[in-house]
Amino acid sequence: MRGHGEIARHVERVVEVVEKGVSLPRHTAAQDRLARSWKRSLSNYQVDPSLASTPQVVTAQELREHRDRLDAFMRIAREGLDRLHEQLLPSNYCVLLTDASGVTVDFRTVPSLDRELRGEGFRNGTRWSERDEGTCGVGTSLADGQPILVHRGEHFRSHNIAFTCSSAPIFGIDDRPLAVLDASALYSPENRDSQMLVFQMVVEKARLIEDAFAFHSLRDYWILQLGRTPELMNVHTDYLLAFDDAGLFVGGNRRARKELLQRGSRSASTVSDLFECSANDLLAAAHARPGQAIPLRITDSGERIFGLLRAPDARRRAPANLAGDTPDLNGCNEARGFGHLATGDSRVRTNVQRALKVANRDIPVMLLGETGTGKEAFAKAIHDCSSRHKQPFVALNCAAIPETLIESELFGYRDGAFTGARSKGARGKIIQSDGGTLFLDEIGDMPLQLQSRLLRVLAEGEVLPLGAEQPTPVQLHIVCATHQDLPTLVEEGRFREDLYYRLNGAVFMLPPLREREDIGTVIDRVLEEEAIAMGRDSLRLAPETRDALIRHGWPGNIRQLRHAMRYACAICESTLLHASHFPPDLFFGPRLMSGRPVREEALRGPVPAPQQTEALPQLKEKDLRLRELMLETLRRNQWQVTVSAKELGLSRATFYRKLTRLNIVPPNRRDF
Numbered sequence: 001m002r003g004h005g006e007i008a009r010h011v012e013r014v015v016e017v018v019e020k021g022v023s024l025p026r027h028t029a030a031q032d033r034l035a036r037s038w039k040r041s042l043s044n045y046q047v048d049p050s051l052a053s054t055p056q057v058v059t060a061q062e063l064r065e066h067r068d069r070l071d072a073f074m075r076i077a078r079e080g081l082d083r084l085h086e087q088l089l090p091s092n093y094c095v096l097l098t099d100a101s102g103v104t105v106d107f108r109t110v111p112s113l114d115r116e117l118r119g120e121g122f123r124n125g126t127r128w129s130e131r132d133e134g135t136c137g138v139g140t141s142l143a144d145g146q147p148i149l150v151h152r153g154e155h156f157r158s159h160n161i162a163f164t165c166s167s168a169p170i171f172g173i174d175d176r177p178l179a180v181l182d183a184s185a186l187y188s189p190e191n192r193d194s195q196m197l198v199f200q201m202v203v204e205k206a207r208l209i210e211d212a213f214a215f216h217s218l219r220d221y222w223i224l225q226l227g228r229t230p231e232l233m234n235v236h237t238d239y240l241l242a243f244d245d246a247g248l249f250v251g252g253n254r255r256a257r258k259e260l261l262q263r264g265s266r267s268a269s270t271v272s273d274l275f276e277c278s279a280n281d282l283l284a285a286a287h288a289r290p291g292q293a294i295p296l297r298i299t300d301s302g303e304r305i306f307g308l309l310r311a312p313d314a315r316r317r318a319p320a321n322l323a324g325d326t327p328d329l330n331g332c333n334e335a336r337g338f339g340h341l342a343t344g345d346s347r348v349r350t351n352v353q354r355a356l357k358v359a360n361r362d363i364p365v366m367l368l369g370e371t372g373t374g375k376e377a378f379a380k381a382i383h384d385c386s387s388r389h390k391q392p393f394v395a396l397n398c399a400a401i402p403e404t405l406i407e408s409e410l411f412g413y414r415d416g417a418f419t420g421a422r423s424k425g426a427r428g429k430i431i432q433s434d435g436g437t438l439f440l441d442e443i444g445d446m447p448l449q450l451q452s453r454l455l456r457v458l459a460e461g462e463v464l465p466l467g468a469e470q471p472t473p474v475q476l477h478i479v480c481a482t483h484q485d486l487p488t489l490v491e492e493g494r495f496r497e498d499l500y501y502r503l504n505g506a507v508f509m510l511p512p513l514r515e516r517e518d519i520g521t522v523i524d525r526v527l528e529e530e531a532i533a534m535g536r537d538s539l540r541l542a543p544e545t546r547d548a549l550i551r552h553g554w555p556g557n558i559r560q561l562r563h564a565m566r567y568a569c570a571i572c573e574s575t576l577l578h579a580s581h582f583p584p585d586l587f588f589g590p591r592l593m594s595g596r597p598v599r600e601e602a603l604r605g606p607v608p609a610p611q612q613t614e615a616l617p618q619l620k621e622k623d624l625r626l627r628e629l630m631l632e633t634l635r636r637n638q639w640q641v642t643v644s645a646k647e648l649g650l651s652r653a654t655f656y657r658k659l660t661r662l663n664i665v666p667p668n669r670r671d672f
């Protein structure tokens, strides 16, 4: 393979280039790199170019130590190594991975050439650094930090001059080399260009492994995958950028670091330095359209790019809370869903901090607040933040279903418990939520006799479905919510005191929207989410309209805001939302609970119809009067159905029926 004559000619050429400064033929950048490497090999490392012995191999113990240091990376790289090997095996290339010192830590052979390959040094443990071998694929790519093809006589040592080696270094997110991916063949055509395809394949695979490891290294942060073609985003990523909860970039893949974070003399340290949006905007957009590419614009170039946002690895953040560490508002909560709820209000922030502390404790949670303040969203966020997040989150609104159905909905029933079409049996919400979270909304509306049954389930940890003989054990974690004053209900004998104390382990009061310090941010966020959902992300609020929305009383709170905003986004034909685009009854709706005046200019536009009278069906005089009475009662009781029904001497079911017939829509249920 390597005759004396060939070795002599090789050594002569090395000496001419290194000692006498003779240029290599074809004066290209690659040849310059090679000449520099030959020089290092001879002058710096005193490697003997005539030496034809096989490369050195580390001991088994040393190899273990090299591998241990790279353990996490090797697990991620393995897949890439296998794929490359599969592709190149038919052409008799072996594939190897070295660490940053050039020691082979993983190797895929060519079975038919295995003995020969081993004999030449292609095996685990071989040292391929420039210091050991002189110019070679692994050593030189490590030395100058770039991929390289070292083809046959370009190698430094005579031993290696028959091989062809394509190598690409892989870097960590700290820019330090971690490893080298290499594909080598014992035999190859003389023509160097015949290797370009293999070289490109190695470079591409090394990039994929590097990106996969960057993903892994940055998994505690928000990761933005960026690409120019939204359709390809899930399979191909140009850039990876990670930022913390404050929107500060903490790293990215090499390309992103070079081309986005460091652009010439400018450097971007926060999301809003780089894009025409903030980190919060990104979170809101990702929340509104999960899994879909978000259109973004790069600030200085105006270039359009698409991003997919991945939440921090929730499991890795949980232990900090379990250990009782001070929860970080900008920490775990953002990862699991509190982030989009807390936008700057101090009461909400305190709630979130406390919720994080109890999420993983066996403490029942009670959420109090007006309708539409986000109680269910808060309950879901607690669930998502808890160790139960992979188990079901099951919700039941006790006010939204007739009393007669609550029992079967909650406790379930076994086959044949009823006659008729629904005789097949049902598991019930309690069993469905086993191991997860059961969210009982409007718990104040739960009939007394069911309260006793619920209490029993809580005390005994098992549920007896209707018609069943054997109870089913359940692991029940309840989050309940109500807008009613439960202690008063207890005093009035309408809510069991013992159940009340069972449920109110940790009580959270969610502030009404009108009292939130961050109402402006909530408005902006809801607009953004609704606009993006409709594909109209250029929609903006006219300043006076935004002001009017901030001053509005919002009896239906965030739900009402969301519906109003959705309506406005659908109606508006320009890009600027004015008061006239909002539902006509909005600013003339139920009394402004804050009593704050709405600015005159915000109300300009078509004359709005009075509250609740648009699209009225043809009602008789008597019904119109009843309707007025019900509306007045509801408004006075802040839309509490149970209280209003009681006041008018009607059963709740009758009251609901009348609401529908008389076309009365509570503000929180109003849709379009």
Ligand SMILES: Nc1ncnc2c1ncn2[C@@H]1O[C@H](COP(=O)(O)OP(=O)(O)OP(=O)(O)O)[C@@H](O)[C@H]1O
Residues within 6 Å of the ligand: 340, 341, 342, 369, 370, 371, 372, 373, 374, 375, 376, 377, 378, 441, 481, 483, 522, 525, 526, 558, 559, 562, 668
């Ligand atoms: N902080 C928030 N920012 C934006 N949207 C929110 C926020 N909190 C809740 N929402 C949205 O407001 C709407 C009402 O929320 P949710 O159903 O959680 O309220 P609720 O208090 O449980 O209502 P109800 O008492 O009527 O059951 C939902 O569309 C929810 O996504």
